Amino acid sequence: MIHRIQPLINTFSKKPRQLFFIDGLGALLTIFFLTIVLTTFQEYIGMPKKTLYFLSVIAVIYGIHSISCYFLNPRNWHPFLKIIAFANLAYCFITIVFIYYYFQNMTVLGLLYFFLELLVIFGLVAIELMVIFNQKNKQSIKS
Numbered sequence: 001m002i003h004r005i006q007p008l009i010n011t012f013s014k015k016p017r018q019l020f021f022i023d024g025l026g027a028l029l030t031i032f033f034l035t036i037v038l039t040t041f042q043e044y045i046g047m048p049k050k051t052l053y054f055l056s057v058i059a060v061i062y063g064i065h066s067i068s069c070y071f072l073n074p075r076n077w078h079p080f081l082k083i084i085a086f087a088n089l090a091y092c093f094i095t096i097v098f099i100y101y102y103f104q105n106m107t108v109l110g111l112l113y114f115f116l117e118l119l120v121i122f123g124l125v126a127i128e129l130m131v132i133f134n135q136k137n138k139q140s141i142k143s
Contacts, residue, residue: 005127012131016077019131020070023084023124027063030117031056038113045110051098058091078132085128088121 012019034056039049062084069080099106099114106114 005130008127009130009134012127013134016081016131017070017073019081019128020066020077020084023088023128024063024066024070026120026124027059027066030059031063033113033117034059038110044107045113046106047098047102047110047114048105051102055091055095055098058094062087062091081128081132085125085132088125088128092118092121092125 034052038045038047038052042049042052045052065080065087066084069077069084074080095114095118099111
């Protein structure tokens with residue numbers, strides 16, 4: 001499996017700016033779904049609006065971080081990518097806690113949305129961490 005995504009890891013290791021762009025777009029998409037789509041159809045989702053807005057505030061903060069890194073393009077990008085990778089993990093765990101807490105109210109559609117969102121974010125985090133690890137290995141080999 002890893003050998004299939006290794007070209008992707010190599011590309012993002014050379015151009016981490018693209019990874020910040022993808023992360024920022026993902027945050028914007030999350031904000032759109034949480035604040036517009038899911039709150040509009042909240043009765044078909046089961047998660048309270050207040051919780052959806054809370055999750056969207058987190059996504060706004062993460063989006064600002066990623067888009068800022070994309071535009072500022074820091075030379076030492078590792079700590080910024082590590083921050084967003086672990087922040088994304090925190091978002092996933094917060095979401096899982098809310099799903100557990102509101103499970104009795106959640107609909108199949110709501111569970112499906114959050115399952116897919118978590119799947120995408122966990123995949124992105126895996127790529128982000130592999131890029132960091134890949135880059136650190138290259139630096140230690142050069143030393």
